[in-house]
Amino acid sequence: MCGVFGIWGHPEAAKLSYLGLHALQHRGQESAGIVTSDGHRLYAHRAMGLVNDCFRPADLATLPGASAIGHVRYSTAGGSHIRNAQPFSVDDARGSIAVAHNGNLTNADDVHERLEARGSIFQSGSDTEVIVHLVAMSTQRAVEDRIADALSQVRGAYSLVFLTENALVAVRDPMGIRPLVLGTMKTEHGDDVHVVASEPTAFDLIDARLVREILPGEMIVIDRHGVRSSRPFATAPTRLCVFEYVYFARPDAKIGGVGVYEARKRFGRRLAEEAPAVCDLVIPVPDSGVPAAIGYAERSGVPFEMGLIRSHYVGRTFIEPQQSIRHFGVRLKLNAVSETIRGKRVVVVDDSIVRGTTSRKIVKMIRDAGASEVHLRISSPPTSWPCYYGIDTPTRKELVASSHTVAETCKFITADSLSYLSRDGMLDAVATSPGCSSSAEEFCHACFSGQYPIPLGPPPRGRQLPIAGVAS
Numbered sequence: 234m235c236g237v238f239g240i241w242g243h244p245e246a247a248k249l250s251y252l253g254l255h256a257l258q259h260r261g262q263e264s265a266g267i268v269t270s271d272g273h274r275l276y277a278h279r280a281m282g283l284v285n286d287c288f289r290p291a292d293l294a295t296l297p298g299a300s301a302i303g304h305v306r307y308s309t310a311g312g313s314h315i316r317n318a319q320p321f322s323v324d325d326a327r328g329s330i331a332v333a334h335n336g337n338l339t340n341a342d343d344v345h346e347r348l349e350a351r352g353s354i355f356q357s358g359s360d361t362e363v364i365v366h367l368v369a370m371s372t373q374r375a376v377e378d379r380i381a382d383a384l385s386q387v388r389g390a391y392s393l394v395f396l397t398e399n400a401l402v403a404v405r406d407p408m409g410i411r412p413l414v415l416g417t418m419k420t421e422h423g424d425d426v427h428v429v430a431s432e433p434t435a436f437d438l439i440d441a442r443l444v445r446e447i448l449p450g451e452m453i454v455i456d457r458h459g460v461r462s463s464r465p466f467a468t469a470p471t472r473l474c475v476f477e478y479v480y481f482a483r484p485d486a487k488i489g490g491v492g493v494y495e496a497r498k499r500f501g502r503r504l505a506e507e508a509p510a511v512c513d514l515v516i517p518v519p520d521s522g523v524p525a526a527i528g529y530a531e532r533s534g535v536p537f538e539m540g541l542i543r544s545h546y547v548g549r550t551f552i553e554p555q556q557s558i559r560h561f562g563v564r565l566k567l568n569a570v571s572e573t574i575r576g577k578r579v580v581v582v583d584d585s586i587v588r589g590t591t592s593r594k595i596v597k598m599i600r601d602a603g604a605s606e607v608h609l610r611i612s613s614p615p616t617s618w619p620c621y622y623g624i625d626t627p628t629r630k631e632l633v634a635s636s637h638t639v640a641e642t643c644k645f646i647t648a649d650s651l652s653y654l655s656r657d658g659m660l661d662a663v664a665t666s667p668g669c670s671s672s673a674e675e676f677c678h679a680c681f682s683g684q685y686p687i688p689l690g691p692p693p694r695g696r697q698l699p700i701a702g703v704a705s
Contacts, residue, residue: 234481234624235319235335236260237413238303239394239429241401241455243420247296250303253428253435254284259483260335260431261305264318268331270398271298275329279318302396304333307625317359320396325369330376330397332368334361335431336390336411336623339689344387363387376400377454381465388687390622394429400456403429407469408686409449410622410677412477412488416441427455432486446489472677472686476624478663479613480521480584490668494524499662500612500654501528501582508652509533510580510608514573516540518583518595525612526582540574540599541567563594575603582610586642587626589633593646609648614656614681615639621689626680656681
C-alpha cells in the first residue's frame with residue numbers, strides 16, 4: 234500500500250506536495266519522494282524514512298517549479314531499499330517522465346522478462362519500473378497515448394500519477410481497486426490549481442477542495458490547456474478494495490462516497506448484532522479498532538473505555554534490551570490500563586487478525602492487567618488469502634485463518650471467545666452507508682474470500698511489445 238499526490242499550477246508545488254504526503258503518511262512509512270517540473274526539466278529528491286525526515290528545507294529548495302508529484306511507500310513488489318523509492322523518473326529522446334504508483338501489477342514478471350529480452354535494463358525491484366519502460370518504448374506521440382499504450386500491456390491494480398515537463402497525468406485502473414481523487418484550490422493571486430491524491434485527507438491540509446473521485450479506467454490530463462478526461466481502456470466491473478474501509482484509509486477520509494469513520498462504526502454495530510457477548514466493557518485495539526469498538530458499544534449498550542493506550546512515538550527502529558522482556562514489541566506500542574479493566578469481563582475490538590501472534594500477546598497483556606474474561610471481536614472476516622493488488626500480506630500458510638478454524642484460532646490466542654464480522658455483514662455495512670456509490674458486489678474482498686477479480690499471471694498474448702526504443 235502506498236500513497237500518491239500530484240499538483241499542477243502552484244509556485245510552491247514542492248512544499249504543498251510535502252504537506253500532501255504528510256497527510257498520506259499512514260499509507261507508507263518506508264520511503265518518500267517528490268519530483269517537480271519547472272516547465273523545462275524534472276527535479277527529484279527521494280529518501281528512506283518518514284516524510285518529515287526525508288525533506289529538510291534545503292531539500293525542498295532543490296525542487297523548483299509549479300508542478301509536482303509525490304509518493305510514500307510501503308513495499309509490496311521490491312524490498313525496502315532506496316533504489317525502489319518513488320517517484321521513478323527517466324529521460325529519453327522525447328523528454329523526461331516520472332511516475333508514482335499505488336497498487337501492484339499481477340503480470341509484472343512476465344512483462345519484465347519480455348522487456349529484458351528486448352534490451353531493457355532495470356534499476357530497481359519494483360513492478361512500477363515496468364510501466365516506465367513501457368511508456369518509454371511506446372511509439373505513440375502524445376504523452377497520454379504513450380501512457381495508455383503502456384497500461385494496455387499490464388494487468389493489476391494501479392492508481393498512478395505521471396509528470397512530464399509540461400503535463401500531469403493521473404490514471405486509475407479499470408476496476409478502480411485503489412482510490413484516487415481530484416481536487417482544486419487557488420493561489421493567492423486567484424489562479425486555478427489542480428491536485429490529485431490517494432485520499433481527500435491530503436487536500437484538507439493544504440486547503441484544497443475535493444472535486445470528485447477519478448473514475449475506474451479514467452485518465453485525467455492536466456496541462457496549460459486545462460483539465461481533460463478520457464476513458465482509454467475497456468470497461469470492467471468495479472472492484473474497490475473493501476480493506477480500505479477496514480484498515481488502510483484514514484478514518485477522516487471519504488472513499489467511494491463513504492466516510493471511513495462511519496463505515497468502521499457500522500462494522501462494529503453489525504458485529505455486535507452478529508456476535509454479542511456478556512461483558513462489562515468494550516475496549517478497542519487503537520487506533521484502527523476505535524471506531525468499530527464505539528459502534529459495538531453503542532449497539533450492545535455496554536460502556537466504551539480506552540483500556541489500551543497506544544504510544545504514538547514508536548519510530549522505525551528501537552533498541553531492545555539484551556535481557557528478554559516478554560511481549561516487548563507489543564508493549565512498546567500498547568499498554569493496558571489496569572484500573573479500568575481489573576475484574577471486568579472485556580470485549581476487545583480489533584480490525585483484523587493476520588498471523589495471530591500480536592492478538593495472542595494483546596490478550597495476555599489484558600489478562601495480566603486483571604481482566605476476568607477477554608472476548609475478542611474482529612470487525613472484518615477472517616483474512617485467509619494473500620492480497621496481490623498492493624497490500625503486503627503474508628503468504629497463505631502464514632495467515633492463521635487459512636489453516637485454523639475460529640475455535641482453533643481462539644485457543645491459540647487464549648481468548649475466552651473469538652468472533653469475526655461476516656463477509657456479508659461487512660459488505661452490506663459499506664454498501665448501505667450514506668453516500669455509497671457501489672453495491673455490495675462491487676468491492677474486492679479477495680483477502681477474505683480468495684475470489685480474485687484480476688487473474689494472476691500473464692495476460693493473453695493478443696499484442697506484442699514494440700521493438701523500437703529502449704528505456705535507459
